[in-house]
Amino acid sequence: MASRKPRIVIIGAGMAGLTAANKLFKAQKQTNAFELCVVEGGSRIGGRINTCQLGGDTIELGATWIHGIQNSPVYKIAQEINALNSDQPWERMDGFVGDSVTIAEGGFVLDSSVVDRVSSVFKSLLAFVRGKNVECDEFEVMKCGLEFESVGCFLRKGLEEFLGSVKNVDREVMRCGDWNEEMLIEAVFRKYEHMLRSYYSADDLKSIDFEAEKEFSMFPGEEITIARGYFSVIESLASVLPQDLIQSGWKVEKIEWRPSGFVGTSRPVKLLFSDGSVLEADHVIVTVSLGVLKAGILDDSGMFFPPLPDYKTEAISKLGYGVVDKLFLQLNQSYDRETDQIFKFPFLEMVFHDFDSETKDPEIPWWIRKTSSLSPIYSNSSVLLSWFAGKEALALESLSDEEILNKVSTTVSSFLSNSRNLHNGNSSSLDNYTGEEPKFTTLLKSQWGTDPLFLGSYSYVAVGSSGYDIEKLAEPLPENSSLPSLQILFAGEATHRTHYSTTHGAYLSGLREAERLLQHYKCIEDI
Structure with missing residues (x-):
């Protein structure tokens, strides 16, 4: 009697899930070593690409x-498909x-010299946060090596020093309407803080960990958008997959796994869906957002049964996730x-x-x-x-x-x-x-915050967490080597230590988990 093939199920058809599926399906075609299925809770593929x-x-x-286009896997795909x-x-x-104008509330068009001066200060402070060499003669906050808990606190300290230097200049104070120079400088600085909040998807920059920011890595080269739309990359990844391999509208309610004492002939992981259906698997790659994971660990009735190990739930809880x-x-x-x-x-x-x-x-x-x-x-x-x-x-x-x-x-x-x-x-x-x-x-x-399939936009390293928490989140389960291995694997932008919050981070994480399974089954496959 022929032995049963192991079954791999990928939860989520976003960048991470489709990258893993693309890699695994190409290997499956060559080796026929396992079954593969992608389940997507929504009605479309693409995840947070739309x-x-x-x-x-x-x-x-x-x-x-x-x-960054140099060495970016997303850029490589977009280039190959002429997107x-x-x-x-x-x-x-x-x-x-380029045809920009900065206007203060009340209708005051600001001279570019005012805006450029504040912009220069903000960029210098932010470059220092990101670990770049910066001329710091102007800022004691850079010279003295003070330890800051958050990016927000550091930026505010830099602003405080800059305002102090402006006050010490002996000249006529600039005014316009109900604005004075100090108010304008602080308001323009605040504008750049709000821009940065949208970059981090954070409600408050004081929640962004100062030290962890130095670990974040960008690819070199210019930053560009995709002429044919970001979805063209998603279409390319999905194009090699048979139509029936991706099951849309299959929303996972619970993942049952065997962390200890597993015996029997059934597969070790069971997926329960919102319509009452059940699917068993040997390996499940979970690519849902960090927001969904946070909601899924709130109590014993959450997404995982039994609940995830303490170290895993602590990492999920501590990491930041915003909208x-x-x-x-x-x-x-x-x-x-x-x-x-x-x-x-x-x-x-x-x-x-x-x-x-x-x-x-x-x-x-x-x-x-x-x-x-x-x-x-x-x-x-x-x-x-x-x-x-x-x-x-x-x-x-x-x-x-x-x-x-x-x-x-x-x-x-x-x-x-x-x-x-x-x-x-x-x-x-x-x-x-x-x-x-x-x-x-x-x-x-967009409505990423209230969409139950995402509950937010992307992750950041919050104060109180670190890159180690990202690595803990990315570790597969169970830890016990005597049990069926690699029952639950984790992918998605929030699981990449240096490229979190990016599409290429999601791509690399999906590739990582696919290769982990291919190595497990000793499958060798060329892309």
């Missing part, structure tokens, strides 16, 4: 950038739009038809008063005050983009389209309609603005 269309433009509701070229424009095809959402707005460019001109919407960088300021505009809602920009997705596009992170992102997800359109229109109008130059700043990008309120006809927003 390319869409709005107003005739290609946009990314999820992953957008290839972070980097298109006759049609796409999101961030021209990097960051960042993108808001796309379709601009009706006919709103300025009286001038017979189409207003070219600028790369608008917004500087807000703080939440507790007595001079803040009460018409601007709290959830907008931590955004930093609203801009066309490429030059001359009528589709605009703004980013929201943390509590503001969750608030955005809860609001109706009508309320969002109304509040954003009111806010943008208050910045543009009263715009005035500060110290001869350049406002050429506003020259043909008619003063009418911008009209947004429709919107599209």
